[in-house]
Amino acid sequence: MKQHGGSTAWLYAVPAMLLFTLIIAVPTAMTFMFSIMEWRRFQPLSLGTVQHYLRLPQDLTLRRAFNNNFVYIFWTLILEVGTGLTLAGVAIHLRRSTLFRSLVFAPVVLPSIVTGLLWQQAFAFESGLLNRILLFAGAEPLRWLGPPLTVFSISLVSGWIWAGFFMTIFYAGxxxxxxxxxxxxxxxxxxxxxxxxxIQVPLIRNLIVLGLLIVTTGGFKGFDLWQVMLRRDPLESGVVLPTYLVRTFFENRNIGYGSAISVLLTAVVIGIMGVVALIRRFYVGEMEEY
Amino acid sequence: MRLTTVQGSWFRRFLVLFVLAVYVVPILWMYVSAMRTDPDFLARPVGIPASLNPGNFVRAYQMADMTRHFGISIIVTATTTAIVILFASLAAYSFSRLRYRGRNVLFGVFFLGLILPVQSYLVGLFVLFRSLGLLNTIMAMILPNAGMGLAIAIVIMKYYFDALPTTLEESAYMDGASTFLVYRRIVMPISSAIVITVSIFTTITAWNEFLIPFVMIQNQRIRPLTTSLFVFATRFSAQYTLLFAALSIVVTPMFIIYFVFQKQVQAGITAGALKE
Incomplete structure (x- = not known):
């Protein structure tokens, strides 16, 4: 097709560009700059310090957060992608699977705050659904939202929400x-x-790698469930990078260090994407996609 | 395809029933518990209730000030979606159809925006909006929601426009139409399918957004449904059945909308993720 345009064609992209600049480009640049500045609350004092970055490797809470993020990713790979693949494998054998698939997908559309609050109740020690079932089965009740189960329990809720999402993607493939x-x-x-x-799983490996990408990067981005379900977590057994970041800059008003954590989190997410892109290139190859 | 030759085994039937139970039982537990009294619930949290009483719904609705927070969420979500559709379709149209310098670079920038997590700009965003005096305003939700939704909307729409035939547009240009007329009268009307998909995705994301209002809005009067529910749950954490009632009120309209439009919703949400 002949290309149209003229001298004013770029104007169409201006509104989107302005909003993108205001919300994403400038704040990202600000965050990176803040991470090398000294602060007193919201007052910037001086530029050009690396103290925040030097603090990162010595921060034990940060280390625990990282650890929790990795444990969460491990469990959600099984509970979201693994379960999703299993459910998709079951669904293709059902004569009429529409209702089944719709029901399993339903939690995806709910606000995670609602799902989080519901499962917080289900995890309650005395009055929770899960412990009642355990008691009924003759087992001991568990402290679901405390160590050592904290991260696993949150992963369980994530699985409950997202297994249907991956089932839908894999089913379509x-x-x-x-x-x-x-x-x-x-x-x-x-x-x-x-x-x-x-035969079937290898043919949709593209989608499985996509699931891998979503779960590994998502594992470092998720905030809502941790914030909502772990209000009573004095030992910080369930601290993760996103909640630690918000606590640092938002509750403790530590702009500089909070920004350094942001930069670290950004580097981790982009690093994972790079690795997955390489896997895609060399492992998935040029196979036909389904 | 379906493996029609394979008949359902009892194991598969058991698995399906188990999965249905995993999804239905917690939801059912929420609705039933919402209609019980606290003493009755605490005596036997799971089981046949002594009586069912819908009064909790009214009480939860009033105490959580739901009319207000539903209203805020509707305003924020509708404005967000309108902005995203308008801005993204204009930009995507120019990336797909018009020729100008820097076009591919600009599109690349938006593509890059897809991979940045919200945490990359959250601190800067908060400080920026604080210095602009926009904290605790409705704009502190609409603008970030819209800005975050733009990139994915532009990418999806651009690829959709790329795949559209251009014969209609060519004949319109022959008749002397302007690029804007072609956008408004030809490209947008034949793209209603993708507009609906992007709208659904944007609407659900904005409606469910928690982190942005959690950070930006401290004024209870303009909290959206998500963070107001969080505050409500913190304040009334000892009143179990009231909380269940509040959750039921929020969930029910979403379930109804979802089950009516399930096909479009599933397509909309998975399309949003697949372009990553």
Whole structure:
């Protein structure tokens, strides 16, 4: 097509560009600059210090936060992506799976604050749904939202929310696989499980790598569930980078150090994306996508 | 495709029932508990209630000042979505159809914006809005929500426009139409599908947004539903059934909307993630 434009064509991008500059570009630059400044509350004192960055490796709470983030990512890979793949594998065998899929997807649309508050009640020691079920089954009740279970319990809620999301993505990929790909395996008498793991899953590995990307980066971004469910966590057994960041800059008014944590978090998220991009390039290759 | 030759085993049937229970039981527990009294709930948190009494819903609705916070959330969400659709479609149209210098660089900048987590700019955003005197205003929610929703909306719309045939536009240009007329009369009307997808995604994200109002809004009067519910839960944490009632009130309209528009909602949310 012939390209149209003229001298005013760039004006169409101006409103979006302005808003993007105000909300994302300038504040990101500010955050990076703040991290090398000395502060007294909201008063910048001087520029050009690395003290905040020197503090990072010595901060034990930060180390715990990092550790919790990694544990959370480990569990959510299983509980979100793993469960999502299992559910998708089940759903393709159901004659009518629409209702099933809709129900499992439903928590994705709810505000995480609502889901978090509901599960906080379900995790309660005395009156919670889960401990009542454990007692009914003759088991000991658990302190779900305290160490050592804290991070696992939050991951469980994440799984409850997001398994349906990954199921939907994987399901869409699985039903796009042409029937002819599976026929010969069926004729050879391969079991559904063999077909699933040997043929269907490899064909949607692009989507699985995407899930890997969403869960690993998302593991460092999630804030709501931790903030909402762990209001009573005096030992900070469930501190993660996003909540620690908000506590540092917002509650303790430590702008400089909070900004340094932001930069660290940014580097981690972009680093993960780089690694996943490499995996995609060398491992997934140029296969057809489904 | 479906493996029609494979019949359902009892294991699969058990798995489906188990999964349904995992999703239905907590929701059912919330609704039932919402209609009980606290002593009855504490005596037997899970089980057949002594009586069901919808009075908690009225009490929770009034005590949580829901009319106000629903209203704030509706205003913030509707404005956010309107801004995102307007700004993003204009920009995406120019990236897809018009030729000017710096066009690809600009699009690249938005693409880059997709990968930045909110934590990269949260501190700067707070300090900036503080110095602009915008903290505790409705703008401190609308502008960040819209700014954060732009990048994904532009990328999705640009690729959609790229795939549209241009014959209609060519004949309009033959008749002397301007680029804006082509945008308004041709490109936008034939793109209603993607406008709906992006609207759904933006609306749900803005409606559920928690971190931005948590940081920006300390004034109870203009808190949206999410953070006002958080404050409510903190204040009435000992009144279990009241909290369940408040949660039920928030969840119910969303469930109804979701189950009516489930196809579009699922497509909208997964489209938002797939372009990452």
């Amino acid at each position: 699985l039903v796009r696989i042409p029937e002819s790909f599976l026929e010969s395996a069926l004729l050879d008498g391969a079991s559904p499980l063999t077909i699933f793991f040997r």
